[in-house]
Amino acid sequence: MSPIFSLKIFQNFLFETKKKKMNAVAEVKGRRGVQQKKNEKQNEYKRIGREKKLADDSRCYGNILDLVKRKKVTNWTQTRLVVEGKLGEGLRGIAYKVKHRNTMKCLKLLPLSWTSRNKEALEDLVALRSLKTIKKETPNYLTFFDSFVLTNLPASTQDKLNQLDPQCPATHYLGLLVELGSNSLDNTMLTTAVEGLSIVKQLVLSLVIAKRRLDTNHNDVHPGNVLVKRSASPKTLKYTLDGKVIRIPSHGLVVGIIDFSEASFGRANGNSDVGFLSFITEEISKTLSKAENRTFQTAIDGLTDARSITAIYPNASIFKKH
Known part of the structure; x- marks a missing residue:
């Protein structure tokens, strides 16, 4: 076999090999292209699905989704x-x-x-x-x-x-x-009248501040929604109302107010908080001795007769004499 003939055979072999490789690459690219189009289509379906879900969520929970941190x-x-x-x-x-x-x-x-x-x-x-x-x-x-x-x-x-x-x-x-939080008021044992008065003062001041600053009414201040934590500090609790700093002794108790699912904002019926004070004072009375309860009842005399929560501070006797 002549060298020239052998060279042609080798060149043909290289050409066929290259052709096969090119065909293989084209086939792979073709498959990839098909897969890519398929993936793009699937991604589009997913995007449409997500948008529909967001639209559904927004339609059902719109106001809530707007207010939560993640917005979704x-x-x-x-x-x-x-x-x-x-x-x-x-x-x-x-x-x-x-x-x-x-x-x-x-x-x-x-x-x-x-x-x-x-x-x-x-x-x-x-x-x-x-x-x-x-x-x-x-x-x-x-x-x-x-x-x-x-x-x-x-x-x-x-x-x-x-x-x-x-x-x-x-x-x-x-x-x-x-x-x-800690224990609710209906699961808290009190021993002195000043402890009971501290709870009432803290509760009233916080409700008054919420009403005056935010025009917010809790509307469900029952003993289960008032938490009471025993703490040696702080001995004095600080409040700010109408730009004025108010300090009251804690007597070792710090109140926490919870559950605002009945809250209202700026409504005409926003005086219901004062009506719940009778439930609070009754619960406090249950745990006190007869002598301490007499002192407590004397101190809160007329408190639950107030027409609104904002009328209690600073007019009520508990803020003047105790």
């Missing part, structure tokens, strides 16, 4: 919250002790409905956001950390929440993350 529905696993136990239960929600960033906090969960305006949940959220602005003016509102519209809760937690309304189980929940 959050999967439980994204919060890194760990449920440690149940703290309490109301008609519309359940409070849990949770671990968050190595700190124990309280998470209140309220089921959200697709068929209603979620009035109570919205009012709770709005009130907490508003009260955060007066945190330096009163020590009696728990620190508000975060809020979420949550889905895919732990099964046991979701089951308990859905037992609140078995006829209409929820899939989405409002989560309100606040400072961990």
Whole structure:
């Protein structure tokens, strides 16, 4: 075989090999192109799905989604919250002790409905956001950390929440993350009249500040919504009302006011808070001895006759004589 003929065979071999490689590359590119188009189509479907979901979420939970930090529905696993136990239960929600960033906090969960305006949940959220602005003016509102519209809760937690309304189980929940409180007033033993008076003064001042500064009314100040923490410090509690600093002795107790699901803002019926004082004073009286209770009752004489919560300070005798 001549060298020239051998060279042609070799060149043909190289040409065919290169051609096969080019065809193979083209085939791969073709498959990739098809896959890429398929992926783009799938991504477009996903995008449309996400937008539709956001539209649905916004239509159902619009006002709430506008107010929570993330502005969208959050999967439980994204919060890194760990449920440690149940703290309490109301008609519309359940409070849990949770671990968050190595700190124990309280998470209140309220089921959200697709068929209603979620009035109570919205009012709770709005009130907490508003009260955060007066945190330096009163020590009696728990620190508000975060809020979420949550889905895919732990099964046991979701089951308990859905037992609140078995006829209409929820899939989405409002989560309100606040400072961990202490015992409620109806689970607190008091020994002296001055302790009871301290609780009443703290409660009145904080409700008056919220009313005057934010035009906010709690509307559900029963003993279960008033937390009482025993603490050696501070000995004096500081309030700011109408630009004036007010200091009252704590007598070893610090009040925390919770649950704003019945809160109202600037409404004509905003005097209901004063009506709840009778429930508070009755609860305090239960734990006092007869002698201490007589002292307490004398001190609060006429208090529950006030026409509004704002009329109590500074006019009530408890702020003048005690």
